[in-house]
Amino acid sequence: MQPKPIRLGTRGSPLALAQAHEVRDRLIAAWGAEALEVEIVPITTAGDRIQDRPLAEVGGKGLFTEEIEAGLLSGALDIAVHSSKDMPTRLPDGLALGHFLEREDARDAFVSLKYRSLAELPDGAVVGTASLRRAAIVRRLRPDVVVVPYRGNVQTRLRKLGEGAADATLLAVAGLKRLGMLDVASEILDIDAFPPAVGQGAIGIESRLDDPRVAELLAPIHHAPTAVALACERAYLARLDGSCRTPIAGYAVATEGGVDLHGLILTPDGSGAHEGRDSGADPEAVGDRLGARLAALAGPGFFGGS
Numbered sequence: 094m095q096p097k098p099i100r101l102g103t104r105g106s107p108l109a110l111a112q113a114h115e116v117r118d119r120l121i122a123a124w125g126a127e128a129l130e131v132e133i134v135p136i137t138t139a140g141d142r143i144q145d146r147p148l149a150e151v152g153g154k155g156l157f158t159e160e161i162e163a164g165l166l167s168g169a170l171d172i173a174v175h176s177s178k179d180m181p182t183r184l185p186d187g188l189a190l191g192h193f194l195e196r197e198d199a200r201d202a203f204v205s206l207k208y209r210s211l212a213e214l215p216d217g218a219v220v221g222t223a224s225l226r227r228a229a230i231v232r233r234l235r236p237d238v239v240v241v242p243y244r245g246n247v248q249t250r251l252r253k254l255g256e257g258a259a260d261a262t263l264l265a266v267a268g269l270k271r272l273g274m275l276d277v278a279s280e281i282l283d284i285d286a287f288p289p290a291v292g293q294g295a296i297g298i299e300s301r302l303d304d305p306r307v308a309e310l311l312a313p314i315h316h317a318p319t320a321v322a323l324a325c326e327r328a329y330l331a332r333l334d335g336s337c338r339t340p341i342a343g344y345a346v347a348t349e350g351g352v353d354l355h356g357l358i359l360t361p362d363g364s365g366a367h368e369g370r371d372s373g374a375d376p377e378a379v380g381d382r383l384g385a386r387l388a389a390l391a392g393p394g395f396f397g398g399s
């Protein structure tokens with residue numbers, strides 16, 4: 094089918110490369126190795142270069158995508174493979190996050206060399222995480238625990254744990270599975286008590302809107318129920334995103350006639366929270382409605398206002 098190789102852009106981290114290889118393997122399985130060549134192009138982004146500061150300080154999610162998106166827009170790349178959770182809700186004109194592999198387990202894992210579960214952590218234990226959401230939910234469930242910032246890729250975080258920088262950390266089950274490292278998880282956290290980040294566990298494929306060749310190429314590996322869930326979650330996030338830097342969790346599941354969404358927003362210290370559920374036939378409408386409802390419940394004061 095393909096006259097020339099498909100160029101697939103990705104970040105160069107071990108998790109990103111594992112995801113890129115998963116997409117390539119599925120494409121080859123669908124089309125046959127004779128019909129299709131996929132060239133994986135690792136790209137080091139600004140976000141990868143800056144390792145010593147919290148992301149929110151240096152510019153947020155876009156730092157990981159700009160260079161890759163420039164490649165899509167110039168035609169140097171045909172597709173880009175991402176962790177959907179790391180994707181901003183607004184993409185550059187002409188690009189879309191339009192295709193998704195079937196979602197992997199969306200839950201978070203509790204990882205510790207000393208303790209078997211979040212509940213078992215002793216008073217004053219140190220949990221390392223760079224995620225505002227994970228920090229706030231941990232503080233909500235365990236106000237006695239100390240949360241410290243903790244960045245780096247999955248391997249770095251595990252190494253720091255071994256060095257004693259924290260008693261425990263939290264990582265996405267999906268990432269651990271893709272790296273063949275799920276055995277480091279002590280506990281898989283309940284999806285209702287510890288809802289994930291929007292998009293967690295879903296590999297998304299970004300491409301140019303005007304590229305029918307790519308749409309045809311991706312059709313056999315696209316998972317429609319995942320796309321429905323992600324459309325809902327990303328509409329929910331878009332509704333909340335503009336207003337704040339508040340911890341946001343959201344998890345949607347496609348149903349027979351539509352989608353069910355669970356949303357949770359918290360103050361960074363976990364002392365305040367607003368939670369809700371919504372369902373309906375139109376994924377974007379459900380996401381937008383729950384986002385608006387939680388924002389209204391929270392009021393402007395909740396979002397810090399500074």
Ligand SMILES: NCc1[nH]cc(CCC(=O)O)c1CC(=O)O
Nearest residue numbers: 176178264265267268293294295
């Ligand atoms: N921000 C890093 C990141 N982006 C996606 C994943 C996990 C894989 C996924 O959610 O699909 C991770 C690591 C983690 O949070 O543990």
